[in-house]
Amino acid sequence: MTYIAKPKFHHPGLKKNELGYTHRDYEGKISTLCAGCGHDSITASIIEACYELSIEPHRVAKISGIGCSSKTPDYFLGNSHGFNSVHGRMPSVLTGANLANRDLIYLGVSGDGDSASIGFGQFAHSIRRAVNMTYIVENNGVYGLTKGQFSATADRGSKSKKGVTNTDNAIDLVAIALQLGATFVARSFSGDKTQLVPLIAAAIRHKGASFIDVISPCIAFNNHAGSTKSFDYVREHNDAVNRLDVVVGREPINVDYAPGTVQVVEQHDGTKLALRKLDADYDPHDRLGAMTFLQKHAAKGQIVTGLLYVDPDAEDLHTHLDTVETPLNTLDEVALCPGSGVLDKINASLR
Amino acid sequence: MKPTDISAPDYFHKVVDCQWACPAHTPVPEYIRLIAEGRYSDAYMINWKSNVFPGILGRTCDRPCEPACRRGRVEDNPVAICRLKRVAADFKDDIKHRLPKPGPKNGKRIALVGGGPASLAVARDLAPLGYHCTVFDGDPKAGGMMRSQIPKFRLPDSVIDEETDYILNLGVEFKGGQRVDSLKQLLGENYDAIFIGSGAPRGRELDIPGRKEAAANIHIGIEWLANVSFGHVDKIGKRVIVLGGGNTAMDCCRTARRLGGESVKVIVRSGFEEMKASPWEKEDALHEDIPILNYMVPVAFKHVSGKLIGVTFQHVKAEYDAKGRRNLVPSGEADQTIPCDDVLVAVGQENAFPWIEADCGIEFDKWHMPKVDPGTFVSTNPKVFFGGDAAFGPKNIIWAVAHGHDAALSIHRMLSGEDITERPLPEVHVSSQKMGIHEWSYDNDISADKRFKVPHRDKVIALKDIRTEVELGYDLKLALGEAQRCLNCDVQTIFSAPLCIECDACVDICPMDCITFTQNGEEDDVRQRLKAPSPHHDQALYVSGDLKTGRVMVKDEDVCLHCGLCAERCPTGAWDMQKYLIDMAHAGSTCQSKARSAA
Numbered sequence: 001m002t003y004i005a006k007p008k009f010h011h012p013g014l015k016k017n018e019l020g021y022t023h024r025d026y027e028g029k030i031s032t033l034c035a036g037c038g039h040d041s042i043t044a045s046i047i048e049a050c051y052e053l054s055i056e057p058h059r060v061a062k063i064s065g066i067g068c069s070s071k072t073p074d075y076f077l078g079n080s081h082g083f084n085s086v087h088g089r090m091p092s093v094l095t096g097a098n099l100a101n102r103d104l105i106y107l108g109v110s111g112d113g114d115s116a117s118i119g120f121g122q123f124a125h126s127i128r129r130a131v132n133m134t135y136i137v138e139n140n141g142v143y144g145l146t147k148g149q150f151s152a153t154a155d156r157g158s159k160s161k162k163g164v165t166n167t168d169n170a171i172d173l174v175a176i177a178l179q180l181g182a183t184f185v186a187r188s189f190s191g192d193k194t195q196l197v198p199l200i201a202a203a204i205r206h207k208g209a210s211f212i213d214v215i216s217p218c219i220a221f222n223n224h225a226g227s228t229k230s231f232d233y234v235r236e237h238n239d240a241v242n243r244l245d246v247v248v249g250r251e252p253i254n255v256d257y258a259p260g261t262v263q264v265v266e267q268h269d270g271t272k273l274a275l276r277k278l279d280a281d282y283d284p285h286d287r288l289g290a291m292t293f294l295q296k297h298a299a300k301g302q303i304v305t306g307l308l309y310v311d312p313d314a315e316d317l318h319t320h321l322d323t324v325e326t327p328l329n330t331l332d333e334v335a336l337c338p339g340s341g342v343l344d345k346i347n348a349s350l351r
Numbered sequence: 352m353k354p355t356d357i358s359a360p361d362y363f364h365k366v367v368d369c370q371w372a373c374p375a376h377t378p379v380p381e382y383i384r385l386i387a388e389g390r391y392s393d394a395y396m397i398n399w400k401s402n403v404f405p406g407i408l409g410r411t412c413d414r415p416c417e418p419a420c421r422r423g424r425v426e427d428n429p430v431a432i433c434r435l436k437r438v439a440a441d442f443k444d445d446i447k448h449r450l451p452k453p454g455p456k457n458g459k460r461i462a463l464v465g466g467g468p469a470s471l472a473v474a475r476d477l478a479p480l481g482y483h484c485t486v487f488d489g490d491p492k493a494g495g496m497m498r499s500q501i502p503k504f505r506l507p508d509s510v511i512d513e514e515t516d517y518i519l520n521l522g523v524e525f526k527g528g529q530r531v532d533s534l535k536q537l538l539g540e541n542y543d544a545i546f547i548g549s550g551a552p553r554g555r556e557l558d559i560p561g562r563k564e565a566a567a568n569i570h571i572g573i574e575w576l577a578n579v580s581f582g583h584v585d586k587i588g589k590r591v592i593v594l595g596g597g598n599t600a601m602d603c604c605r606t607a608r609r610l611g612g613e614s615v616k617v618i619v620r621s622g623f624e625e626m627k628a629s630p631w632e633k634e635d636a637l638h639e640d641i642p643i644l645n646y647m648v649p650v651a652f653k654h655v656s657g658k659l660i661g662v663t664f665q666h667v668k669a670e671y672d673a674k675g676r677r678n679l680v681p682s683g684e685a686d687q688t689i690p691c692d693d694v695l696v697a698v699g700q701e702n703a704f705p706w707i708e709a710d711c712g713i714e715f716d717k718w719h720m721p722k723v724d725p726g727t728f729v730s731t732n733p734k735v736f737f738g739g740d741a742a743f744g745p746k747n748i749i750w751a752v753a754h755g756h757d758a759a760l761s762i763h764r765m766l767s768g769e770d771i772t773e774r775p776l777p778e779v780h781v782s783s784q785k786m787g788i789h790e791w792s793y794d795n796d797i798s799a800d801k802r803f804k805v806p807h808r809d810k811v812i813a814l815k816d817i818r819t820e821v822e823l824g825y826d827l828k829l830a831l832g833e834a835q836r837c838l839n840c841d842v843q844t845i846f847s848a849p850l851c852i853e854c855d856a857c858v859d860i861c862p863m864d865c866i867t868f869t870q871n872g873e874e875d876d877v878r879q880r881l882k883a884p885s886p887h888h889d890q891a892l893y894v895s896g897d898l899k900t901g902r903v904m905v906k907d908e909d910v911c912l913h914c915g916l917c918a919e920r921c922p923t924g925a926w927d928m929q930k931y932l933i934d935m936a937h938a939g940s941t942c943q944s945k946a947r948s949a950a
Contacts, residue, residue, distance in 0.1 A: 002789055002919045007797035007862045007912055009425045011883040014864065024862075036854040036922025044859040191853060219854065219922040231852050235900060 006030045018054040026050050026057065028078035032071065038190030038216030039068055039138045043075045045193050046107070046136075049200035050077060053248060055105065061097055062107040065090040065119055068145055069111030069138035069216075077107075088119020091126035091135075095317070098131050101327040102318050105204060106133040113143055116152035116171045123173070127180040127209050132316035134203040134210045137173055138190075140218040141229040148221030159226030172298065174308060177211040178291050183314030184210035185290070187305045189234050190217065198244040199307060205246065205271040208314030215303065228301075239297055241282040241306040245274040267312045275307060284310050352874050352903075354896045357845065360779050363931040365891060366908050367841045369432055372419035374753035376777075376935045377401040379416055379432055380841040384793060386438055387834040389827075392446050394439035399446075401935070403472045403518070403752050404497075406510045409437025410822065411501055413598075413629060413747040421838050424910050425863075428802035430836045431825075438830040440510070453522030457481035459766050462542040464531045467495020468748045469548030469739025471518045472755025473762070476938040478521035480763060485542075486523060489530030490581075493519060496550055496740075497748060499577040500599065502606045503818045534735075535708045544734050544762045547721075548751065551740035555699035557594060561652030565659035565694075569652060572603045572697030579606055579817070588692025591615045592662050594649055595697035596626035601633065603695040604641045609817040616689065617643045618662070620679060622669060635821070638807075639814065648679065653688055661690040700745045711735070720744065727771045728758040736761060756937050763938035775936035784842055784915075784928045791928055793842050795915040798835040805829075839913045842930050846904055848895040850925035853902070857917035857926055858882065863910045866917060871903045878907075885909055 006027070014022040026047040031040050050060070057079040064070035066087035073082050081104065085093040094108045108126075115123040115137050126135070141154040148161055152171045159165055177185050184206040188196040196214065203210035215234050217223045223230045228237075248271055265273040265284075275284065283289055290309045297304045324331070355362065365371050369379040378397060385394035398405035412433045420429030459482050463470035466488030474484040492498060493515040497506065519525050531537055537545060554571035556562075562569060568588065572595065578584040591612040593604040596619035607615045617636060619626055623645050626633065633643065647664040654660060666684040669677050702720060707713055712732035714722045721730050723737045730737055738754030740746060761771040784791045806823045807813070813821045825833060858866045864883035871877070877892065878885045885892070890909035897903060918926035934940075 002860075002916060004796040004914070004916075006860065006916065007914055008799055009797065009862060009910075009912060011864045011910055012424065013883055013886075031860075031920075034922065035920045036852070036856045038854065040859050040920070041855045044855070191855060193855065217854070223852070231854060232899075 002030055004030075017051055019056060021051065021054075023047055023051040026077055028073070028075045031075045033068055034144075034220045036219040037068070038140060038214075038218070039072050040075070041190040041193065042136065042138050042196070042214050042216055043072050045190075045196045045200055047076045048193070048197045049204060052197070052246075053201050053204060055204070059103070059105055060107060061094075061104045062109060063090050063094045063097065064109040065111075065114040067111040067114045068140075068218075069109060070114055072138065073107070073109050088114050088117070088122055090114065091119065091122035091131075094133055095126055095129065095131050098133060098317070099323075100329045102132070102323070103327045106131070107204075108133050108135040110135070110137050112137060112139045112141060112151040112153040112173075116173060120152075120171075124176065124180055127177050127182045127211060130181065130183065130209045130314070130316050130320065132207055132209070132318065134200065134206075134212070136200070136212050136214060138216045139173070139213055139229070140216050140222055141227070142218050142222040144218045144221055148218070155228040158228040159224070161221050161224050163226070172294070174211070174213045175291060175294055177213075178287055178294075178309055181209075182211045182309070183208035183311040184307075185309040186211070186307045187213045187215070187303070189215050189238060189303075189305060191231055191234065192238070192305075195240060195243060195305065198246045201246040202244060202267075202271070202273050202307065202310075205248070205267060205269055206310070206314065207268050208311070208316045234303060237301055237303050239279075239302040239304050241277075241279040241293075241304060241308065242284065243276040243278060244307050245276070247272040247274060265310060265312050268314070273307070273310070278306070284308060352871060352877055352892065352894045352905075354903075355891070355893045357893070360777050360933060362891065363841075363843050364777070364933050366843060367931070367933070368419040368421050369416035369430075370841070370933065372415045373402075374415065374750045375402045375756065376753075376933065377416075378841065378932055378934070380837055380839050381932060382439060383430070383432070383435055383834045383837040384839065386435055387794070387831060391439050391442040392444045392449070395443040395446060396449055398436055398439060399517070402749060403475050403755070404468060404514050404748065405436050406440035406514050407497055407506060408748060409433060409435075409440050410506050410510070411497070412436070412749050415749070421840050421910065422836060425838070425912065426801070431802055431805070431833050434805050434822075434825055435830060435833060437824050441824050442827065442830075447517075450517055451479035451521065454479045454481035456483060459483065459543040460485065460541075461762065462537055462540070462545045463487065464537070464545065464547045465495055465549035465739075465741065466490065466493040466515075466525065466527070467548055467550050467739060467751065468497060469741070469751035469755045469758075470495075470546060471515060472752045473546045473548070473738065473759045474523045475518045475521065476756060476759035477762065478518070478523050480939045482766075484523045486525045487529050487531045488525070488527055491527040493525055493527070495548075496573075499580050500573050500602065502576065502602050503580070504605070504609065504813065504821050505602070507818070507820050532706050533708065534706060534711045534713070538711060538734075542734075543766055544736065546736045546738060546758055546762065547741050548737075548739045548755070549704075549741045551700040551702045551745040553701045553703040554696065555701055557649065557696045557698055559649060559651055561654050561659075564657060565652045565654035567657070568659035568692060569694045569696060572599045572695050573700060575695055576602055576606060579610065584610070586611045589613045590691040591693045591695065592689060592691040593617045593695045593697060594662075595619065595699070596621055596628055596643075597697060597699070598628050598632050599700070600695075600697035601628045601636045603697050604636055605639055606817065607693075607695065608639050608641065608814055612693075615641050617641060618647050618649070618664065618689070619643060619645050620648050620667070622646060625677075639810065646679070646682070647687070650686065652694065659691065659694065661688045662694060663688045700740070702741060702744060726757070726774065727761040728754055729761055729771060733765070756935070759938040760936065775940055777936055778934040778940065780930075780932040780934075782930050784930055785918075789919045791915055793839050793928075793930070794835070795839070795913070795928075797838070797912050797914050798832075800832055800836055802836065803829045803833045841932065842913050842915070842928050844893070844906060844911065844913070844915075844917060845927045845929045846893065846895050846906065847925050847927070848898055848904065850923045851895075851898055851904065852923055852925075853898055853900055854922060856920040856922065860916045860920040862914065862916065863912055865907050865909070865911045867905045867907075868898070868902045869905060870901070871897075877905055881905060881907055883907070
């Protein structure tokens with residue numbers, strides 16, 4: 001880790017967003033992770049996405065569990081709300097917070113241990129409930145904090161740093177998220193910010209459960225030959241199905257790609273996603289097709305990345321529960337206790 | 352773009368903007384670090400070797416280093432490099448034992464005309480090598496314009512004495528009070544080489560009506576300052592007008608304030624911003640209640656029966672033509688006469704060589720300046736060299752010193768039978784600053800402090816005595832604070848492409864967005880594609896060779912803080928922080944074989 005504070009000076013030519021902030025204003029404390037950790041690049045991508053979307057930092061709640069990945073909310077959005085919860089319990093804390101105050105933007109930051117092992121059930125239920133959130137898994141396939149044991153997402157047959165071969169089957173969180181009904185599912189790579197930043201931005205603008213699995217090499221314990229989560233392996237086996245540009249507001253989409261190769265998806269809030277197809281046959285609206293595509297490519301040892309599935313008309317938990325527009329935590333006593341007359345009516349209707 | 356050749360000495364030298372901008376190429380960050388460590392004598396010696404007059408320059412330098420300072424591109428103000436130099440001089444121990452000793456005589460004799468900074472720099476370089484150097488000056492003591500024209504309240508005699516003595520004590524013969532009146536005669540004395548560092552000794556005249564009639568109260572600035580300096584003049588009228596907007600004008604007005612001038616005005620043709628005087632000198636004048644009036648052109652001296660009563664000015668305004676050139680045109684306002692008792696004319700200096708006879712082999716150009724080679728400083732007479740203001744017209748002390756070093760090198764090479772157009776390369780010392788994980792042998796924690804002000808003596812006391820120094824200099828606490836503002840630009844970021852795994856850690860941590868991994872291309876195109884686009888073409892891009900993904904690393908040197916965070920966050924050691932100490936070749940440097948042609 002670095003002991004000095006990152007200097008406050010910034011490039012004199014830095015651009016400001018609509019709020020007058022530079023991307024430096026979205027930073028948090030200096031990272032205490034190992035030098036070169038993929039997680040730091042994801043941190044930088046979250047910073048970039050929030051800057052580009054001109055998000056007011058105090059409108060964001062960042063919630064995490066335990067692990068290297070779950071430390072990272074300290075390193076971005078230093079002026080946002082944060083909750084560092086118990087191991088694997090980020091989804092339930094996030095769900096609770098979201099129910100209490102639906103006005104905030106919820107960033108759930110987790111890792112492969114936090115979401116695929118101890119918090120596997122929590123992960124599954126928050127997705128199937130369609131909590132309006134951006135759920136990011138910083139996936140390195142090892143337990144870095146305990147010196148590099150295989151995690152549940154480590155591929156069968158991959159080798160540990162000490163040369164031990166993994167004999168367990170891997171959990172593919174993307175496949176699970178698709179199966180559980182997530183309405184925005186993507187996979188990306190910490191070493192490819194041009195792909196990752198727009199995905200995070202689009203996920204933040206998506207209403208519903210957005211899930212991004214980001215492969216994030218562990219420099220200390222999982223960046224060797226034989227690993228399937230190393231920089232070299234991911235770069236060699238990366239099969240990106242599309243590239244994404246996010247357009248917020250009324251700006252026309254400036255498409256300078258070959259005709260027929262760009263698909264524009266408009267989300268509920270008017271955000272337009274310009275998807276540049278890299279794989280002509282891939283359809284990001286076809287959940288079943290996506291699942292098959294993933295399985296086929298996984299069998300070939302390829303890592304499919306990009307926006308894999310999106311339902312632009314998704315609904316979230318609040319819609320399902322038919323809660324009021326006003327965040328529950330701001331309802332006053334009159335609204336919460338409408339009096340005995342109302343109670344009598346309710347009781348009468350149940351008789 | 353081609354991969355950057357970082358082995359070329361100039362590449363990293365340019366990154367050390369202050370050192371590159373300094374005519375003598377003083378290793379600024381190195382001596383500032385030594386000041387921060389409390390090693391004032393070591394800091395002084397680095398300066399002494401490079402710029403010969405640290406105590407004098409620490410008070411009077413024109414500081415080309417400061418506008419170049421990277422800190423000025425990152426925040427409001429550059430590091431106070433000049434005044435830190437003074438700190439080294441003020442707080443050093445006795446350094447006499449560290450000075451070179453007069454070398455065993457080699458039998459060669461050098462004559463130096465003029466006892467100012469250029470000649471003394473030549474003597475400093477040549478005397479330890481065994482040359483017999485003889486300095487001639489019309490004034491009784493050495494120092495030239497440093498002694499005669501710079502007021503004592505800016506530069507006390509004791510400082511000049513100390514630093515000129517360091518040179519004269521190297522066995523240099525000083526012939527004070529002996530103005531050279533004939534180069535021909537000097538050539539006849541069979542010196543092995545002659546160096547002319549006689550300055551630009553003539554103040555420019557202002558030939559407007561009334562000049563002759565009111566002559567008794569109209570003084571040429573530099574002559575008047577010299578007369579004050581040597582005690583021939585000790586008072587002036589109560590109302591004084593100083594004409595001119597350069598540093599001499601600032602010295603004149605401030606001197607006048609101390610010799611009885613109660614109402615002193617500086618009146619300048621140009622606007623305030625375009626004045627030639629350094630901003631800090633203008634500031635000091637304003638601080639001493641001297642108004643500066645701009646866009647006023649003197650048209651006549653008013654006089655009554657031979658007595659000056661005022662100066663008449665025409666008001667002008669600036670107009671710019673299509674090419675952006677400025678013209679001063681009458682503004683249409685009525686002329687204004689400002690009453691005064693004395694006028695000091697400080698409208699420029701000129702060279703004058705009446706003592707160089709036509710048959711000395713010295714050719715002059717159409718501006719009556721000697722034809723001097725800008726790389727070797729040799730004139731059309733191969734034994735005669737020029738330097739300082741005498742070579743290319745009025746500049747300042749640090750340029751004179753730089754000329755002196757180069758001329759001394761030429762003289763040494765010539766008298767060693769070597770080609771003087773071959774110039775030795777600078778010596779470059781490279782050393783990694785890595786001490787351990789995230790530990791560097793320099794302080795990489797960037798100070799956020801604003802520039803510290805140099806304490807001044809109380810104005811009432813300062814104005815009472817012309818010999819009382821106004822600036823008190825930094826005390827050690829302020830000096831340490833100011834030294835910490837230096838960004839250590841000589842500690843370079845060195846990138847090794849084969850070690851890089853393209854993890855982006857350096858890109859993410861860099862506080863200045865200096866680093867980009869991208870496809871290679873033409874420079875203009877690459878500059879636009881940087882994480883922070885770089886419009887400053889004078890600041891280099893450091894481009895790596897091809898990386899595994901086919902991209903290249905591009906680092907914009909422009910606003911790099913040299914904080915080393917890229918190297919701290921690099922998991923593979925592809926980045927390292929290495930100190931590049933660049934010592935310019937002087938006469939007698941050990942490595943004289945590696946050479947490049949004179950510019």
